[in-house]
Amino acid sequence: MATLELHSIVKRFKDNTVLDDVSLAVDDGEILVLFGPSGAGKTVLLRLIAGVLDADAGRIVIDGEDMTGVDAEFRGVGMAFQNFALFPHMDAFANIATPLEARKTPRDAVRAGVESVARLLKIDHVLTHRPRALSNGQKQRTALARALVGSPPVLLLDDPLRNVDAKLRFEMRLELPRLLADRGATVIYVTQDYKEAMALGDRIAVMGQAGIRQIGTPEEIYLQPAGLDIARLFGDPTINLLDVRPSRDGQGIHVALSGTRVELPAAMEPSVGRACVAGLRPETLHFVKAGTKGAVPVTIEAETPLNEKTVTLARTRGGREILVSRPAGTPGPDHGEAFLAVDAGSVLMFDKASGERIAAGGPAAPRKRATA
Numbered sequence: 431m432a433t434l435e436l437h438s439i440v441k442r443f444k445d446n447t448v449l450d451d452v453s454l455a456v457d458d459g460e461i462l463v464l465f466g467p468s469g470a471g472k473t474v475l476l477r478l479i480a481g482v483l484d485a486d487a488g489r490i491v492i493d494g495e496d497m498t499g500v501d502a503e504f505r506g507v508g509m510a511f512q513n514f515a516l517f518p519h520m521d522a523f524a525n526i527a528t529p530l531e532a533r534k535t536p537r538d539a540v541r542a543g544v545e546s547v548a549r550l551l552k553i554d555h556v557l558t559h560r561p562r563a564l565s566n567g568q569k570q571r572t573a574l575a576r577a578l579v580g581s582p583p584v585l586l587l588d589d590p591l592r593n594v595d596a597k598l599r600f601e602m603r604l605e606l607p608r609l610l611a612d613r614g615a616t617v618i619y620v621t622q623d624y625k626e627a628m629a630l631g632d633r634i635a636v637m638g639q640a641g642i643r644q645i646g647t648p649e650e651i652y653l654q655p656a657g658l659d660i661a662r663l664f665g666d667p668t669i670n671l672l673d674v675r676p677s678r679d680g681q682g683i684h685v686a687l688s689g690t691r692v693e694l695p696a697a698m699e700p701s702v703g704r705a706c707v708a709g710l711r712p713e714t715l716h717f718v719k720a721g722t723k724g725a726v727p728v729t730i731e732a733e734t735p736l737n738e739k740t741v742t743l744a745r746t747r748g749g750r751e752i753l754v755s756r757p758a759g760t761p762g763p764d765h766g767e768a769f770l771a772v773d774a775g776s777v778l779m780f781d782k783a784s785g786e787r788i789a790a791g792g793p794a795a796p797r798k799r800a801t802a
């Protein structure tokens with residue numbers, strides 16, 4: 431295990447500044463997920479840490495030691511790439527063994543190391559196969575086995591599940607946290623899949639234009655996103671976003687939805703009188719009986735049963751669409767008029783002009799993350 435610190439990293443390619451003053455600290459044994467759109471600089475950041483690219487400015491410190499000028503093979507960093515990067519002329523065993531061979535590990539120890547990691551990743555039956563005789567999932571596990579086998583203190587995994595089918599992705603999402611925790615490595619894990627990010631990360635760093643937009647536990651990122659851009663990236667169905675202008679009277683702060691007053695917490699004070707966007711997560715909205723105090727009248731347009739939930743498309747009197755999600759098998763209206771309760775504590779409020787969240791609102795994130 432090791433700690434990893436990035437101090438004010440800058441990386442440019444000609445006039446393209448990919449990383450601008452990026453700082454980050456990863457704890458010993460932590461899994462930090464780098465999440466963000468294509469081209470955000472995630473791979474570049476991993477390559478800088480690995481030592482296969484040089485930064486234009488800033489320092490990378492592993493376990494207290496400045497890595498500037500330290501060659502890749504002496505950094506104690508293992509890496510698995512999204513495109514596998516296996517040697518085609520070598521069988522799976524030899525591919526996995528390369529980090530141990532490079533260290534001149536005795537033959538018996540190589541065999542024991544490769545077989546043990548191959549068993550863990552369920553590829554022990556294909557160790558004599560060359561990459562072209564492996565399925566994508568087996569190739570992916572072989573690349574991962576190669577990154578794990580030397581037990582590097584720091585492990586960099588670049589979207590390792592991108593090329594595998596949905597079933598294996600799902601299995602690996604469940605298995606990987608334990609596997610990584612067992613190896614004791616400090617991990618930086620890149621993905622573009624928000625579910626993977628939430629399932630695997632102790633913390634998630636959301637990458638935006640040239641840097642990190644927000645860093646926090648999965649719950650903090652989901653419940654208290656720093657901006658509209660981040661709120662939209664997490665959640666399925668995506669968050670409902672409604673233009674509002676909160677106002678205040680003797681009874682408190684409120685907005686109008688379908689002509690109905692929806693009370694907001696006092697902490698929403700900074701939003702009063704401003705053009706805002708209210709974010710309502712579909713799972714925080716509930717259908718209630720007609721006549722329930724504060725219930726918002728809507729018309730049900732459509733209902734889609736998904737595996738574990740039912741998603742309803744409702745429309746307000748003003749014609750705005752709202753998605754509501756509820757656990758599959760629970761009762762709910764499927765046509766006609768219905769009424770929605772909005773949980774004021776769950777409403778996220780964003781400044782419309784800047785897209786930034788108005789800090790005081792939103793539910794509190796729990797201190798500890800739930801297990802995935």
Ligand SMILES: Nc1ncnc2c1ncn2[C@@H]1O[C@H](COP(=O)(O)OP(=O)(O)OP(=O)(O)O)[C@@H](O)[C@H]1O
Pocket residue numbers: 443446448466467468469470471472473474475622
């Ligand atoms: N060797 C290079 N020369 C010039 N530009 C590069 C080089 N490597 C990366 N870039 C640029 O840096 C930016 C970030 O690329 P990077 O591969 O890190 O993105 P990413 O966030 O990992 O994307 P993806 O999720 O698609 O892998 C892109 O604009 C890319 O074109």
